Amino acid sequence: MLFGLMITFTFTTERFFTEGNLLDNVAKNAVTLLLVALAGTFPILQQSIDLSVESVVLLTGVVTVVLISQFGLGLLAIPLAIGVGMLAGLFNGIVFTKLKVPSFLVTLGTLSVMAGVGKIITGGSTITFRNPAIRTISTGDVLGIPNLVLWGLLIYVGTIVLAFRTKFGRYCFALGENERVVELAGAKVDRYKIYPFVLSGLLCGIAGVLLTLRISSASPNIGSGLLLPSIAAIVMGGTALTGGVGGPHRTILGVLVIAVLNNGMNLLGIDSFVQEIILGLVVVAAVALSIDREKIDVVK
Numbered sequence: 001m002l003f004g005l006m007i008t009f010t011f012t013t014e015r016f017f018t019e020g021n022l023l024d025n026v027a028k029n030a031v032t033l034l035l036v037a038l039a040g041t042f043p044i045l046q047q048s049i050d051l052s053v054e055s056v057v058l059l060t061g062v063v064t065v066v067l068i069s070q071f072g073l074g075l076l077a078i079p080l081a082i083g084v085g086m087l088a089g090l091f092n093g094i095v096f097t098k099l100k101v102p103s104f105l106v107t108l109g110t111l112s113v114m115a116g117v118g119k120i121i122t123g124g125s126t127i128t129f130r131n132p133a134i135r136t137i138s139t140g141d142v143l144g145i146p147n148l149v150l151w152g153l154l155i156y157v158g159t160i161v162l163a164f165r166t167k168f169g170r171y172c173f174a175l176g177e178n179e180r181v182v183e184l185a186g187a188k189v190d191r192y193k194i195y196p197f198v199l200s201g202l203l204c205g206i207a208g209v210l211l212t213l214r215i216s217s218a219s220p221n222i223g224s225g226l227l228l229p230s231i232a233a234i235v236m237g238g239t240a241l242t243g244g245v246g247g248p249h250r251t252i253l254g255v256l257v258i259a260v261l262n263n264g265m266n267l268l269g270i271d272s273f274v275q276e277i278i279l280g281l282v283v284v285a286a287v288a289l290s291i292d293r294e295k296i297d298v299v300k
Contacts, residue, residue, distance in 0.1 A: 001282070002257050009264035016267055023146060030259035031152035032057070032207050037230040037237075037251045038159050039203035042196035044234055045163075046175035047243030048103035050200045052092060053230060055114035057223030060085045060208030062118045062127070065218040069129035078137075082205035088114060089201020093194030103197075111227075119220045126219040138213035148210060155206065159248040168195055176243025229258055232283045257282070 009016040067077035163169035171192040233254030239246025
């Protein structure tokens with residue numbers, strides 16, 4: 001489907017298959033969605049879900065601007081803002097594991113809470129900062145490749161290493177397959193069920209920081225509209241909502257399908273409301289084509 005879309009837009013538009021469009025529009029705009037989708041992949045692998053991702057992006061973006069503009073912390077604002085994202089993820093994980101509240105309900109609640117906190121900090125309006133040196137972290141380039149794209153690729157590779165070369169990654173898959181087996185193996189199950197949420201907060205925090213540095217501002221709507229596309233990208237890439245199957249290496253495929261589709265429709269001048277309909281149909285079609293039905297006994 002990805003190659004099909006690229007071929008279609010190459011022949012139907014003049015600008016799609018150009019370096020400027022692929023780097024500046026497709027790749028750079030896909031990075032935020034990629035980071036958020038990677039964040040959501042790990043909770044889903046262990047058969048949980050994190051619905052608070054877009055609110056963490058909002059909160060960390062707002063915190064970044066405040067720390068730079070009002071407190072003058074400069075580069076120190078970046079790790080502090082990312083730390084806020086990790087704390088949000090830690091809170092989700094602790095409530096989920098220790099209080100035995102389903103992850104769906106926990107993160108649905110914190111989705112609203114963190115969005116509210118972010119909007120209170122902004123006062124309901126856009127807040128900005130001026131620091132060109134810090135902005136280059138997101139807006140600069142190396143040998144013609146945007147820094148934003150390089151950050152996205154670096155983090156993408158890092159998540160693959162985490163998933164397939166660490167104990168944490170192995171337990172994520174194992175928890176999604178059969179939690180009881182992990183318990184019998186002597187692992188501290190609660191700890192490994194919390195880690196994916198902390199990692200999700202970390203990645204969403206990075207996404208919020210990079211997005212904020214890119215536009216030099218944070219508004220009450222920053223990060224909005226990322227939740228559903230990120231889940232769609234995860235499932236479209238081949239990570240099952242039932243857990244234990246897939247991984248971050250596949251998530252990038254779903255992200256690219258959505259990014260290419262959005263870019264191509266914009267170049268064709270398709271109405272934004274019609275774009276929503278087309279995107280929804282493509283997501284359903286892609287998931288239907290990618291599901292291995294031999295491994296599913298019952299569809300619910």
